[in-house]
Amino acid sequence: MKTLKRIFSLLLSLLLVFSLVACGKSAAPATSSSNSSAKTYKIGVLQLVQHSALDQSYSGFVDYLNEKGISVAIDYQNASGEQSACESIAEKFANDNLDLCYAIATPAAQSIVAHLENTPIVASAVTDPAGSGLCESNDNPRGMLTAASDLTPVEAQFDLLVELLPAARNVGILYCSAEANSKIQSDMAIAAASRRGLNAKEYTVVNSNDIQTVVESMIGKVDVIYVPTDNTLSAGFDTVATICNENKIPTIVGEEGMVDKGGLATYGINYYSLGKLAGQIAENILIDGIKPGDIPVRYLDSSSCERKVNQETAKLLGLEVK
Helix, strand or coil, X not given: CXXXXXXXXXXXXXXHHHHHHHHHHHHCCCCCCHHHHCCCEEEEEEECCCCHHHHHHHHHHHHHHHHCCCCEEEEEEECCCXXXXXXXXXXXXXXXXXXXXXXXXXXXXXXXXXXXXXXXXXXXXXXXXXXXXXCCCCCCCCCCEEEEECCCCHHHHHHHHHHHCCCCCEXXXXXXXXXXXXXXXXXXXXXXXXXXXXEEEEEEECCHHHHHHHHHXXXXXXXXXXXXXXXXXXXXXXXXXXXXXXXXXXXXXXXXXXXXXXCCEEEEECHHHHHHHHHHHXXXXXXXXXXXXXXXXXXXXXXXXXXXXXXXXHXXXXXXXX
């Protein structure tokens, strides 16, 4: 009997030890990577139209967030240049409970601002946000939107025009009248032309269907055509280049995507860098908790501007350009 009691006591002791060891294991802290517990932010992206500059603005934005390890779920929407599509997409985003909206190009940003009252908005490829009615001022936006501006170096572009085409006197400024940013740049171009003793005249299109007719109307009237960073003309620049190069009319343009399509030259900003700047603003909002209205509109510095010449176009025009 005593032997049985000893055995029973020993078994109880062993069970107690095992239970303590088991409790010790379960109490050990669980290990996990910091990324596994990070919040995934919902971002809606509205891009006005597909062309190289705006595509690069999107790529730079996404790459910046990825490089910073910020977990995002992106709903990317392209309006294909249709304002009605911008409105529909903006209405959709208004019901999606987004953490942030990224609007690429002024018309896209205007639609987003009109429909999203409480969602932080970052815009890019917008020349003058305040001048386009997107915020109170570029230095102090207030409201829910701030931006990475693609304000183009118009003065430097006209210096380039004079350098490459010293005999040119009559400049046609070609842009889409439906784009507020383009009108702002046209006004800047007229002033830049005047300061250099050049005659400038505006030629406008309402949409892509007008491009061929308007460009053909410029033949014989201008020595050179200047095209700012205009989304409609960027998307349809193949038509501009074909007509101009066939008729030996040089084009000085707002961004390198148009040079790739046959424009003569530009001195412009890098839109991939612009997208990264927009990504940095998004980080300030999502991670640092800064309100969009407290973030001044940001600009790329001069180191992000690049001179680019299409040598094939120069050859077609009979020009020797380095």
